[in-house]
Amino acid sequence: MSSNLFFQGMMYLVTLVYGGYLIANNEMSAADLAMYALYIGIFISRSRFS
Numbered sequence: 309m310s311s312n313l314f315f316q317g318m319m320y321l322v323t324l325v326y327g328g329y330l331i332a333n334n335e336m337s338a339a340d341l342a343m344y345a346l347y348i349g350i351f352i353s354r355s356r357f358s
Contacts, residue, residue, distance in 0.1 A: 316352050323348060 323344055330336035 319348050319352075320345065 324341070327336060327341035327344060331338055331341060
């Protein structure tokens with residue numbers, strides 16, 4: 309269980325760090341980054357109940 313939580317946190321961390329990099333280089337909007345973060349949340353919530 310703890311390894312799952314670790315990898316879930318890593319997915320969010322990588323998404324936010326790389327998304328921040330893309331936003332800083334004007335290659336992505338903040339709304340797109342928020343959308344990706346929500347997709348991760350949906351992906352994680354579905355895998356918990358499988």
